[in-house]
Amino acid sequence: MTETATHTAGTFTPPARFAVPGRIEVSGRAATTWRTATLTEIRRETPRASTFRLAVPGWAGHLPGQHLMLRLTAEDGYRAQRHYSLASAPDDSGHIELTLDRVPDGEVSGWFHTVARPGDEIEVRGPLSGFFAWPGDRPALLLGAGSGVVPLMSMVRHHRARGLTVPLRLLVSARGPEELIYAREYGTETTPVFTRTAPAGVPVGRLAPGHLAPLLADPPAGGWEAYVCGSNAFAEHASRLLVAAGQPVDRIRIERFG
Amino acid sequence: MNTTRGFTGRPRAARPGLPPGQYDAGDDWPVLSAEVTPQIAPADWSFRVGGLVAEPRTWDLAAARRLPASGYAGDIHCVTGWSKFGVRFGGVSLDAFLDAAGPLPSATHAVAHAHTGYTANLPLADLTGGRAWIVWEYDGRPLAPEHGGPARLVVPHLYFWKSVKWIAGLELLDHDEPGFWEQNGYHARGNPWEEQRYSGD
Numbered sequence: 001m002t003e004t005a006t007h008t009a010g011t012f013t014p015p016a017r018f019a020v021p022g023r024i025e026v027s028g029r030a031a032t033t034w035r036t037a038t039l040t041e042i043r044r045e046t047p048r049a050s051t052f053r054l055a056v057p058g059w060a061g062h063l064p065g066q067h068l069m070l071r072l073t074a075e076d077g078y079r080a081q082r083h084y085s086l087a088s089a090p091d092d093s094g095h096i097e098l099t100l101d102r103v104p105d106g107e108v109s110g111w112f113h114t115v116a117r118p119g120d121e122i123e124v125r126g127p128l129s130g131f132f133a134w135p136g137d138r139p140a141l142l143l144g145a146g147s148g149v150v151p152l153m154s155m156v157r158h159h160r161a162r163g164l165t166v167p168l169r170l171l172v173s174a175r176g177p178e179e180l181i182y183a184r185e186y187g188t189e190t191t192p193v194f195t196r197t198a199p200a201g202v203p204v205g206r207l208a209p210g211h212l213a214p215l216l217a218d219p220p221a222g223g224w225e226a227y228v229c230g231s232n233a234f235a236e237h238a239s240r241l242l243v244a245a246g247q248p249v250d251r252i253r254i255e256r257f258g
Numbered sequence: 259m260n261t262t263r264g265f266t267g268r269p270r271a272a273r274p275g276l277p278p279g280q281y282d283a284g285d286d287w288p289v290l291s292a293e294v295t296p297q298i299a300p301a302d303w304s305f306r307v308g309g310l311v312a313e314p315r316t317w318d319l320a321a322a323r324r325l326p327a328s329g330y331a332g333d334i335h336c337v338t339g340w341s342k343f344g345v346r347f348g349g350v351s352l353d354a355f356l357d358a359a360g361p362l363p364s365a366t367h368a369v370a371h372a373h374t375g376y377t378a379n380l381p382l383a384d385l386t387g388g389r390a391w392i393v394w395e396y397d398g399r400p401l402a403p404e405h406g407g408p409a410r411l412v413v414p415h416l417y418f419w420k421s422v423k424w425i426a427g428l429e430l431l432d433h434d435e436p437g438f439w440e441q442n443g444y445h446a447r448g449n450p451w452e453e454q455r456y457s458g459d
């Protein structure tokens with residue numbers, strides 16, 4: 001069998017480094033310590049999504065785009081843990097915010113949407129992953145759908161809170177205006193894309209080449225760092241559009257919510 | 259223990275084979291990859307074993323298919339929390355490739371790298387002895403691009419980020435060298451039974 005192997009030793013140089021390097025170093029300590037967080041406020045965003053504000057003593061701070069792991073514990077010791085993106089911009093309030101979609105029969109999101117109330121305690125660890133983080137340095141082109149807009153909103157909020165001048169654009173896809181999370185907060189940096197219903201005069205349809213062409217035909221100095229977040233189907237669709245429009249693959253970061 | 263008020267969770271049918279903190283994804287097979295899915299034609303795929311070996315070797319898909327067929331039928335576990343039971347992968351045992359290249363006695367670790375540049379590090383002991391495969395079939399059909407097709411590494415006893423999609427090669431080393439997620443805060447080994455998710459776990 002081995003004589004059938006092709007010998008091309010020496011002609012192939014393995015890529016020495018991963019294609020898309022992480023943006024920041026991640027603290028191993030912050031990632032492994034479970035902290036008790038207290039729910040302080042619940043805000044409805046859409047019929048299916050709410051924002052949960054948590055006080056987290058000892059929170060190490062985060063960068064926009066990072067996520068945390070959260071766990072709920074039942075009386076018998078059973079635990080359920082899930083990942084959630086940080087919606088809030090980094091600040092020194094001692095609080096963080098998460099925005100959760102209500103998943104049908106969802107074990108964890110179901111608890112948040114039907115049981116949780118201010119004063120409840122849960123546990124979190126993080127922030128996690130330096131890959132999808134945006135320190136606010138490079139021009140950012142953000143593409144999100146559904147709750148995939150959550151980590152991107154942290155970037156938009158950070159951009160505003162710090163008065164950053166580096167270009168930032170957000171394309172956010174939702175089924176309709178009533179399902180658009182953070183609708184009241186968007187400014188001129190944002191273009192909503194409605195896939196099922198839209199206000200009068202606004203076209204209905206998926207994110208399309210036409211949305212990206214103007215941005216990629218005339219990129220800012222240094223080019224865009226693209227951040228894509230949402231379901232796997234959206235991530236595949238959006239990342240293909242980016243590549244087709246000329247965005248280099250090693251400047252595309254993807255977070256898939258599954 | 260910090261119990262959560264009013265949280266009961268799903269009915270617990272004790273599921274043997276489910277590592278701590280994992281849930282059964284059922285028929286779903288979530289895709290988790292931080293990269294753009296590459297479209298690699300089967301004819302363009304190659305797999306190289308190099309580094310600390312007696313003779314670096316490279317196979318294309320046709321040559322790899324001529325090695326003795328092998329496969330994995332069992333469970334897989336993703337660090338994000340889902341496990342999938344009873345999957346069937348078809349391909350060739352990694353031992354067949356390693357035996358052909360001949361690891362040197364000094365080789366202790368490997369970096370598995372993808373055609374995209376993604377990497378993961380593994381102790382060599384986790385890749386030998388019938389515990390790892392190069393696969394191109396899932397459930398008897400060609401592996402889909404978003405799941406790593408034309409061919410991926412499968413190391414089912416570790417979290418699945420170690421099972422490098424679009425596998426391009428293995429570089430054998432005499433030391434451990436963190437790969438993509440390992441440099442982004444994830445654990446160096448990733449044993450689901452010990453819940454080695456993040457560095458420091």
Ligand SMILES: Cc1cc2nc3c(=O)[nH]c(=O)nc-3n(C[C@H](O)[C@H](O)[C@H](O)COP(=O)(O)OP(=O)(O)OC[C@H]3O[C@@H](n4cnc5c(N)ncnc54)[C@H](O)[C@@H]3O)c2cc1C
Nearest residue numbers: 082083084085099100101103105106107108109147150257
């Ligand atoms: C990095 C990352 C960041 C994320 N950020 C966010 C975010 O900001 N906001 C957000 O809303 N989500 C986010 N998610 C998704 C989130 O982690 C959860 O997957 C989501 O909230 C669903 O969890 P759940 O417990 O409510 O639902 P689950 O109980 O996990 O259910 C999900 C689906 O699987 C089925 N299912 C799962 N397990 C079982 C079982 N044992 N028996 C029967 N059916 C089952 C359910 O019926 C349902 O359809 C993120 C995911 C990742 C990986």
